[in-house]
Amino acid sequence: MSSDALKLYNTLTRAKEEFRPLDAANVRMYVCGPTVYDDAHIGNARPLIVFDVLFRLLRHVYGESHVAYVRNITDVDDKINARAAERGVSIRELTEETNAIFQDDAKALGCLEPTAQPRATEHIADMIAIVEKLIAGGHAYVADGNVLFDVPSWKEYGGLSRRPLDEMLAGARVDVAPYKRSDMDFVLWKPSKEGEPAWDSPWGRGRPGWHLECSAMSWRRLGEVFDIHGGGVDLVFPHHENEIAQTRCAFGHKVMANYWLHNGFLQVEGEKMSKSLGNFVTIHELLTSWKGYSWPGSVIRFAMLQTHYRQPIDWTLARLEEASVRLSEFRARAYTAPVCEPSRRLIEALSDDLNTPEAIVELNRLFDDLKRHPLDWEKAGELKASCEFLGLNIGQVDLNQMLRAARGDLDETLIERQISARHAARAAKNWAESDRIRDELARLGVALHDNKDGRTTWEVRR
Numbered sequence: 001m002s003s004d005a006l007k008l009y010n011t012l013t014r015a016k017e018e019f020r021p022l023d024a025a026n027v028r029m030y031v032c033g034p035t036v037y038d039d040a041h042i043g044n045a046r047p048l049i050v051f052d053v054l055f056r057l058l059r060h061v062y063g064e065s066h067v068a069y070v071r072n073i074t075d076v077d078d079k080i081n082a083r084a085a086e087r088g089v090s091i092r093e094l095t096e097e098t099n100a101i102f103q104d105d106a107k108a109l110g111c112l113e114p115t116a117q118p119r120a121t122e123h124i125a126d127m128i129a130i131v132e133k134l135i136a137g138g139h140a141y142v143a144d145g146n147v148l149f150d151v152p153s154w155k156e157y158g159g160l161s162r163r164p165l166d167e168m169l170a171g172a173r174v175d176v177a178p179y180k181r182s183d184m185d186f187v188l189w190k191p192s193k194e195g196e197p198a199w200d201s202p203w204g205r206g207r208p209g210w211h212l213e214c215s216a217m218s219w220r221r222l223g224e225v226f227d228i229h230g231g232g233v234d235l236v237f238p239h240h241e242n243e244i245a246q247t248r249c250a251f252g253h254k255v256m257a258n259y260w261l262h263n264g265f266l267q268v269e270g271e272k273m274s275k276s277l278g279n280f281v282t283i284h285e286l287l288t289s290w291k292g293y294s295w296p297g298s299v300i301r302f303a304m305l306q307t308h309y310r311q312p313i314d315w316t317l318a319r320l321e322e323a324s325v326r327l328s329e330f331r332a333r334a335y336t337a338p339v340c341e342p343s344r345r346l347i348e349a350l351s352d353d354l355n356t357p358e359a360i361v362e363l364n365r366l367f368d369d370l371k372r373h374p375l376d377w378e379k380a381g382e383l384k385a386s387c388e389f390l391g392l393n394i395g396q397v398d399l400n401q402m403l404r405a406a407r408g409d410l411d412e413t414l415i416e417r418q419i420s421a422r423h424a425a426r427a428a429k430n431w432a433e434s435d436r437i438r439d440e441l442a443r444l445g446v447a448l449h450d451n452k453d454g455r456t457t458w459e460v461r462r
């Protein structure tokens with residue numbers, strides 16, 4: 001194994017392996033995308049960013065036109081039906097609106113557009129074709145208008161998650177139904193109730209199960225076997241396990257994808273993120289207003305990449321603040337530099353199972369070097385190119401974006417609220433807090449003036 005060969009940790013084998021594509025002229029990656037019923041949260045931002053870094057690296061190694069990256073859009077799902085009914089809008093309106101916000105979020109986070117973003121509803125015929133193959137092969141059966149995958153019919157079930165059978169059975173009991181032969185059997189196709197989206201099928205009007213959607217879209221867009229399948233670690237079981245069962249039983253290959261990559265969990269300020277805990281944060285909120293500030297996408301991205309993708313991540317205000325300061329320092333030194341080649345050590349770090357913390361060590365080393373040689377344009381260009389390789393835009397455009405955010409998205413009431421908080425701090429003689437608020441606003445380009453009459457006014461500085 002040469003030192004700069006791309007190595008990836010494969011959940012399938014539980015080992016870091018050298019990446020060998022099936023066809024170097026057509027490297028193929030599939031990543032499970034969003035179910036478009038609600039704004040994507042910060043946990044959803046993690047796979048977006050992680051697999052975007054991998055996409056960039058693959059394009060660097062194999063050439064831009066030789067990498068296919070498919071990220072699906074799940075636009076038929078029970079959660080979508082429920083939310084549309086709750087809001088009194090059509091399913092189409094809800095999925096279009098949610099998808100538009102998702103696309104904006106991904107762009108703001110510096111993610112390249114995948115080569116294809118198929119919608120589940122465009123692939124219903126492919127789903128029906130897979131179900132027919134499964135029934136013909138004795139791996140699926142019809143019961144009460146449902147079609148179910150017959151888990152005991154396939155001895156290799158559970159190979160990805162390596163879960164003991166009794167554990168899988170316990171999980172399956174959450175979803176018992178009298179028509180299931182085994183509790184572990186899962187739905188491939190189900191009948192639709194009045195008013196729900198429905199398609200004609202050999203088993204009556206109905207709709208697909210979620211797992212089936214990814215088997216159909218990956219098959220149609222990338223083939224029966226492809227290179228990389230990615231997603232969050234929470235998808236390993238049952239979602240990816242079921243995708244594998246469907247695809248392998250339908251097409252009869254030894255694998256569905258050769259490399260299975262999973263990013264770790266994300267929690268917020270040390271706690272599991274949940275709506276009931278009140279710490280639920282969407283990407284859109286971060287970009288517009290979180291903890292009193294609007295955070296540029298590059299800051300969110302940089303904060304995310306500080307942690308290796310397989311490790312759990314704790315999303316904190318301190319993490320964002322640190323990332324924000326560091327990126328401004330990089331920007332101040334390098335934004336006008338000519339773009340040149342990214343650092344070789346950065347590529348090596350990323351080639352070692354996407355070791356982004358190590359890649360950031362290299363960015364810091366380049367920066368320290370540049371501080372000692374501030375007029376060395378080559379070094380400045382290398383820092384800039386290395387940031388851009390990671391999808392971190394430190395060019396002038398981003399600087400303007402920050403200013404725009406300070407003028408537009410950061411609304412006036414938020415600034416006023418910060419000023420009130422600062423007044424309260426001053427009244428309590430908490431000068432450190434008062435200074436902290438003033439400095440943070442200054443970082444966003446908002447300057448405060450304390451007038452003689454005790455009022456504080458503010459202006460946005462260019």
Ligand SMILES: [Zn+2]
Nearest residue numbers: 032033214239
């Ligand atoms: Zn999927």
